[in-house]
Amino acid sequence: AQKVTQAQTEISVVEKEDVTLDCVYETRDTTYYLFWYKQPPSGELVFLIRRNSFDEQNEISGRYSWNFQKSTSSFNFTITASQVVDSAVYFCALSEGDYGGSQGNLIFGKGTKLSVKP
Amino acid sequence: DGGITQSPKYLFRKEGQNVTLSCEQNLNHDAMYWYRQDPGQGLRLIYYSQIVNDFQKGDIAEGYSVSREKKESFPLTVTSAQKNPTAFYLCASSIGMGTPVSGNTIYFGEGSWLTVV
Numbered sequence: 001a002q003k004v005t006q007a008q009t010e011i012s013v014v015e016k017e018d019v020t021l022d023c024v025y026e027t028r029d030t031t032y033y034l035f036w037y038k039q040p041p042s043g044e045l046v047f048l049i050r051r052n053s054f055d056e057q058n059e060i061s062g063r064y065s066w067n068f069q070k071s072t073s074s075f076n077f078t079i080t081a082s083q084v085v086d087s088a089v090y091f092c093a094l095s096e097g098d099y100g101g102s103q104g105n106l107i108f109g110k111g112t113k114l115s116v117k118p
Numbered sequence: 119d120g121g122i123t124q125s126p127k128y129l130f131r132k133e134g135q136n137v138t139l140s141c142e143q144n145l146n147h148d149a150m151y152w153y154r155q156d157p158g159q160g161l162r163l164i165y166y167s168q169i170v171n172d173f174q175k176g177d178i179a180e181g182y183s184v185s186r187e188k189k190e191s192f193p194l195t196v197t198s199a200q201k202n203p204t205a206f207y208l209c210a211s212s213i214g215m216g217t218p219v220s221g222n223t224i225y226f227g228e229g230s231w232l233t234v235v
Binding site: 004009033035037042043044045046047050091093095105106108109110111 | 158159160161162163166176177206208210222223224225226227228229231
């Protein structure tokens with residue numbers, strides 16, 4: 001069965017520190033998609049990134065970077081030089097199927113609450 | 119601006135009442151979804167709709183109902199049969215289910231808090 005595990009419930013760092021959020025997934029499909037969403041206190045889920053199972057290249061977007069390793073079924077997210085505005089709950093999610101989720105169902109982890117202190 | 123609008127942001131319900139949460143999108147997306155989020159938990163799928171006049175149950179559909187009469191609208195009714203309705207409800211949409219790789223990222227609204235009093 002598909003499953004997403006975010007073992008870190010809460011992380012607290014001081015501004016400018018680097019922080020890595022872990023995500024481990026389980027799936028029997030060979031085609032699947034992985035996502036990261038950010039949920040600030042306002043509640044809206046903000047889409048950050050989507051990766052398919054055939055693309056293991058790491059990605060960098062500004063201070064954000066993602067490390068996808070199929071060998072360990074992990075899709076970790078690193079924030080470099082963290083800022084107070086990065087404080088939020090971050091969710092990792094999995095979608096299966098040839099078309100990014102044949103049913104559109106995202107399987108979510110329980111989230112990691114990141115607090116960045118000034 | 120394009121996006122997904124949910125209303126109301128906060129809603130209080132008395133036990134035994136039905137309440138309806140509104141979700142409207144102007145992204146021209148075919149697929150729409152309702153998720154429920156409980157404190158400290160991830161999101162769970164309640165219902166989804168691939169196209170107008172069609173919808174399917176998700177993982178926790180009991181006690182909920184939906185309709186999809188228009189492409190841009192997907193209201194969720196929390197019925198009195200839902201035993202524990204207090205939660206944060208998120209509506210979402212995507213270009214379409216079963217569409218090619220490039221198009222199926224799911225985008226979310228700002229959510230609605232429902233509290234039973």
